[in-house]
Amino acid sequence: MASFTNSRAGDDRIGSLAESTGCPVETIRYYERVGLVPPPLRTQGGHRVYGPEHRDRLAFILRGRELGFSLDEIRELIGLTEQGDRACVTVEAIARSHIGSIRTRIARLTRMLEALERLARDCRRGRSPSCPILETLSAAQDGVEPRPKRPTRRAN
Amino acid sequence: MASFTNSRAGDDRIGSLAESTGCPVETIRYYERVGLVPPPLRTQGGHRVYGPEHRDRLAFILRGRELGFSLDEIRELIGLTEQGDRACVTVEAIARSHIGSIRTRIARLTRMLEALERLARDCRRGRSPSCPILETLSAAQDGVEPRPKRPTRRAN
DNA sequence: CCTTGAATCTGCAGCCACTGCAGATTTTAG
DNA sequence: CTAAAATCTGCAGTGGCTGCAGATTCAAGG
Numbered sequence: 457m458a459s460f461t462n463s464r465a466g467d468d469r470i471g472s473l474a475e476s477t478g479c480p481v482e483t484i485r486y487y488e489r490v491g492l493v494p495p496p497l498r499t500q501g502g503h504r505v506y507g508p509e510h511r512d513r514l515a516f517i518l519r520g521r522e523l524g525f526s527l528d529e530i531r532e533l534i535g536l537t538e539q540g541d542r543a544c545v546t547v548e549a550i551a552r553s554h555i556g557s558i559r560t561r562i563a564r565l566t567r568m569l570e571a572l573e574r575l576a577r578d579c580r581r582g583r584s585p586s587c588p589i590l591e592t593l594s595a596a597q598d599g600v601e602p603r604p605k606r607p608t609r610r611a612n
Numbered sequence: 613m614a615s616f617t618n619s620r621a622g623d624d625r626i627g628s629l630a631e632s633t634g635c636p637v638e639t640i641r642y643y644e645r646v647g648l649v650p651p652p653l654r655t656q657g658g659h660r661v662y663g664p665e666h667r668d669r670l671a672f673i674l675r676g677r678e679l680g681f682s683l684d685e686i687r688e689l690i691g692l693t694e695q696g697d698r699a700c701v702t703v704e705a706i707a708r709s710h711i712g713s714i715r716t717r718i719a720r721l722t723r724m725l726e727a728l729e730r731l732a733r734d735c736r737r738g739r740s741p742s743c744p745i746l747e748t749l750s751a752a753q754d755g756v757e758p759r760p761k762r763p764t765r766r767a768n
Numbered sequence: 769c770c771t772t773g774a775a776t777c778t779g780c781a782g783c784c785a786c787t788g789c790a791g792a793t794t795t796t797a798g
Numbered sequence: 799c800t801a802a803a804a805t806c807t808g809c810a811g812t813g814g815c816t817g818c819a820g821a822t823t824c825a826a827g828g
Contacts, residue, residue: 544743587700
């Protein structure tokens with residue numbers, strides 16, 4: 457039940473903000489530390505008191521995370537919201553580049569998945585004399601093709 | 613050209629091992645530090661000298677990583693190879709659980725991708741008065757459903 | 769033999785996005 | 799007023815590397 461307190465209505469302690477947004481308390485504090493959520497007011501004892509603006513900001517961050525944006529990308533998006541809305545082009549650029557990286561990750565995972573499923577199927581059939589998975593991992597094939605000077609790094 | 617040295621043939625310094633396997637030098641040392649690659653012999657000056665057994669072990673690890681196994685899983689798989697091959701069932705269990713987690717990750721990424729593509733499409737069409745991506749992120753929907761006591765954590 | 773430059777050594781800090789803990793303090797319910 | 803719950807700060811740890819500084823060693827050329 458909403459009881460009356462001496463704070464304004466809609467103000468939250470960190471616990472209730474956490475509960476209602478689904479974001480852990482520690483993470484909220486972390487977002488404040490890294491400058492994504494502005495520092496809220498405090499009680500005399502030092503407890504944080506959040507207003508609607510904080511709640512909105514946190515929600516923004518969480519939705520961004522759900523879409524897979526990094527905290528840096530989210531920071532950038534926040535910046536754009538704050539400086540007028542003609543930045544749609546920039547936003548789209550960020551989104552498109554993010555889409556690209558998601559596609560890459562999916563492709564990579566799909567390759568892994570296919571390889572593993574093949575191996576697991578062979579396991580099940582018992583076609584191999586010993587374990588085909590270990591065989592594959594131990595197989596003395598030629599090494600991977602040598603790495604280029606600038607090592608190609610890929611996100612897993 | 614293979615020139616003769618006073619080391620046994622097939623022995624490698626860390627640099628040539630790195631080049632031929634495609635695994636960065638620092639990563640090889642890291643694998644040694646965490647106990648995945650056994651400590652090699654050393655020259656009098658302290659430089660590492662690798663034999664074929666190290667090369668094989670490293671290759672095993674790299675193939676495992678290509679299949680997306682964690683270093684802990686790889687450690688476990690190494691343990692299994694070392695204690696006879698009747699462990700195929702265990703191997704399959706590890707692989708299957710890994711397959712599950714890959715499927716989950718793909719599903720999650722696919723959801724993100726679809727949502728983002730929809731938004732980016734709207735951007736392009738210019739259907740919205742302001743930027744639909746920022747709109748979505750800022751939208752004052754109801755909060756996420758409250759988190760359960762034991763917070764559901766998901767790998768991104 | 770000596771010099772030079774490349775390779776390697778150790779140790780430690782940083783990356784991302786949190787997560788968890790200890791120990792102190794504040795708030796709230798009864 | 800007390801006891802329990804919530805919150806505070808600060809710091810360390812996660813995984814899997816990656817990068818740097820500064821010292822040392824190695825291999826080739828003169």
